[in-house]
Amino acid sequence: xxxxxxxxxxxxxxxxxxxxxxxxxxxxxxxxxxxxxxxxxxxxxxxxxxxxxxxxxxxxxxxxxxxxxxxxxxxxxxxxxxxxxxxxxxxxxxxxxxxxxxxxxxxxxxxxxxxxxxxxxxxxxxxxxxxxxxxxxxxxxxxxxxxxxxxxxxxxxxxxxxxxxxxxxxxxxxxxxxxxxxxxxxxxxxxxxxxxxxxxxxxxxxxxxxxxxxxxxxxxxxxxxxxxxxxxxxxxxxxxxxxxxxxxxxxxxxxxxxxxxxxxxxxx
Amino acid sequence: xxxxxxxxxxxxxxxxxxxxxxxxxxxxxxxxxxxxxxxxxxxxxxxxxxxxxxxxxxxxxxxxxxxxxxxxxxxxxxxxxxxxxxxxxxxxxxxxxxxxxxxxxxxxxxxxxxxxxxxxxxxxxxxxxxxxxxxxxxxxxxxxxxxxxxxxxxxxxxxxxxxxxxxxxxxxxxxxxxxxxxxxxxxxxxxxxxxxxxxxxxxxxxxxxxxxxxxxxxxxxxxxxxxxxxxxxxxxxxxxxxxxxxxxxxxxxxxxxxxxxxxxxxxx
Numbered sequence: 001x002x003x004x005x006x007x008x009x010x011x012x013x014x015x016x017x018x019x020x021x022x023x024x025x026x027x028x029x030x031x032x033x034x035x036x037x038x039x040x041x042x043x044x045x046x047x048x049x050x051x052x053x054x055x056x057x058x059x060x061x062x063x064x065x066x067x068x069x070x071x072x073x074x075x076x077x078x079x080x081x082x083x084x085x086x087x088x089x090x091x092x093x094x095x096x097x098x099x100x101x102x103x104x105x106x107x108x109x110x111x112x113x114x115x116x117x118x119x120x121x122x123x124x125x126x127x128x129x130x131x132x133x134x135x136x137x138x139x140x141x142x143x144x145x146x147x148x149x150x151x152x153x154x155x156x157x158x159x160x161x162x163x164x165x166x167x168x169x170x171x172x173x174x175x176x177x178x179x180x181x182x183x184x185x186x187x188x189x190x191x192x193x194x195x196x197x198x199x200x201x202x203x204x205x206x207x208x209x210x211x212x213x214x215x216x217x218x219x220x221x222x223x224x225x226x227x228x229x230x231x232x233x234x235x236x237x238x239x240x241x242x243x244x245x246x247x248x249x250x251x252x253x254x255x256x257x258x259x260x261x262x263x264x265x266x267x268x
Numbered sequence: 269x270x271x272x273x274x275x276x277x278x279x280x281x282x283x284x285x286x287x288x289x290x291x292x293x294x295x296x297x298x299x300x301x302x303x304x305x306x307x308x309x310x311x312x313x314x315x316x317x318x319x320x321x322x323x324x325x326x327x328x329x330x331x332x333x334x335x336x337x338x339x340x341x342x343x344x345x346x347x348x349x350x351x352x353x354x355x356x357x358x359x360x361x362x363x364x365x366x367x368x369x370x371x372x373x374x375x376x377x378x379x380x381x382x383x384x385x386x387x388x389x390x391x392x393x394x395x396x397x398x399x400x401x402x403x404x405x406x407x408x409x410x411x412x413x414x415x416x417x418x419x420x421x422x423x424x425x426x427x428x429x430x431x432x433x434x435x436x437x438x439x440x441x442x443x444x445x446x447x448x449x450x451x452x453x454x455x456x457x458x459x460x461x462x463x464x465x466x467x468x469x470x471x472x473x474x475x476x477x478x479x480x481x482x483x484x485x486x487x488x489x490x491x492x493x494x495x496x497x498x499x500x501x502x503x504x505x506x507x508x509x510x511x512x513x514x515x516x517x518x519x520x521x522x523x524x525x526x527x528x529x530x531x532x533x534x535x536x
Binding site: 113114115116132133135153155157161162165166168169170172173174175176177178179180181182183184185186187189190191192193194195196197198199200201202203204205206207209212213216217220223224226227228229230231233234235237238241242246247249250251252253254255256257258259260261 | 381382383384400401403421423425429430433434436437438440441442443444445446447448449450451452453454455457458459460461462463464465466467468469470471472473474475477480481484485488491492494495496497498499501502503505506509510514515517518519520521522523524525526527528529
């Protein structure tokens with residue numbers, strides 16, 4: 001890989017560019033984005049040069065699509081390149097299906113499980129992917145190498161399997177956070193009592209809707225399945241509040257929560 | 269207030285003692301706790317002296333009950349003092365009801381909305397209450413003064429009102445976190461995909477069961493009401509995933525989440 005084209009130089013695309021540099025990538029990084037974003041990306045040294053999509057597609061060895069999902073789908077409709085193509089969209093089935101229409105180039109879906117409630121190339125961070133899962137929808141040695149060099153924890157998953165699991169670990173948490181904020185907002189006097197617990201759990205509710213609109217629209221089925229499982233578990237806990245069986249549920253969940261926090265080398 | 273007795277010198281009781289000192293309290297602080305805790309509390313300089321409950325009750329002007337709820341109830345059953353008595357239990361209706369049986373002394377229920385997933389006097393922190401809500405179940409000038417001096421945001425609430433609101437901002441968040449950890453634990457492959465969202469939302473699931481057993485047992489009714497409201501909102505979001513109405517719900521919740529984060533002086 002000598003030339004990388006980042007299409008959508010926001011938090012994720014910008015962080016991927018910075019992470020590549022930090023990991024020793026010595027080729028050229030071109031950016032395809034709005035003029036305002038390009039100006040900020042050039043100023044921060046995130047990209048070397050700005051280009052149109054067609055120009056970038058003609059010279060890139062790797063095209064990295066890091067727009068919101070709807071933007072990725074629209075780019076795939078017009079993209080024409082011999083390059084290796086990957087994306088950073090938060091759902092994979094719809095995107096991978098759309099990529100099958102590409103006339104040429106090789107497409108491998110990707111999803112770095114990293115992010116912040118903030119957006120924009122101003123927030124880009126070379127270490128954003130470090131220690132975080134990075135899913136690819138197929139094996140691809142060149143891409144796997146860079147995922148590992150930027151510190152991602154490589155996971156290979158079929159698009160549908162990714163979407164079912166992402167619904168549980170990412171999309172349902174977002175809805176939980178939004179619903180809790182809504183409940184607090186709807187209850188007079190509740191906001192005055194908010195302590196660290198509710199502050200923590202409503203952090204995701206700050207996330208930008210533009211990102212989530214596309215995730216909800218392209219993963220509604222799996223999200224509903226995961227939500228139903230979640231509310232079932234929650235109602236089960238509610239039914240045994242004063243029961244001795246609660247202890248087992250509580251300790252088992254605590255054990256899972258601890259395991260999620262173990263360093264990668266102990267866990268893998 | 270010249271002598272304060274801390275009954276249960278753990279995270280909250282120890283922090284209250286340290287916070288009093290930092291706020292300029294120059295009287296004596298005595299501790300009533302297990303020998304192991306007393307040894308650690310004396311070593312850290314959290315208390316000046318250890319006593320039995322009866323000894324402490326005889327000399328204290330303020331008795332601060334900071335055991336788990338069941339311990340507070342048991343202490344109230346045997347406590348005999350002329351002092352002002354308050355507690356730090358996470359539910360208030362059952363405790364305030366039990367305190368009505370006290371033969372003498374004045375009781376005012378309290379609840380600092382502060383804490384950590386960890387326990388013990390080792391974790392005690394003079395700034396634990398700073399900027400956090402501190403509920404009292406009745407007006408009491410002496411107590412109000414100290415709550416404000418240690419940085420708490422004083423809120424006066426009837427016990428039942430406290431319990432209904434605490435169910436929403438604290439007890440339901442705990443159950444949400446436990447349920448999400450349980451869902452992730454029950455789904456093969458999910459743990460490998462966990463990113464910052466699920467790590468954040470499962471932090472509360474690490475909380476000690478001994479603390480929560482008593483909260484669940486003494487606030488089951490209000491918790492079930494708050495849970496039902498929460499699952500209703502969550503299912504409502506699930507039903508409109510691809511609908512344009514979702515945007516309004518999302519932005520409104522984001523606005524609430526932002527308001528919860530505003531500095532106290534802007535918010536009050």
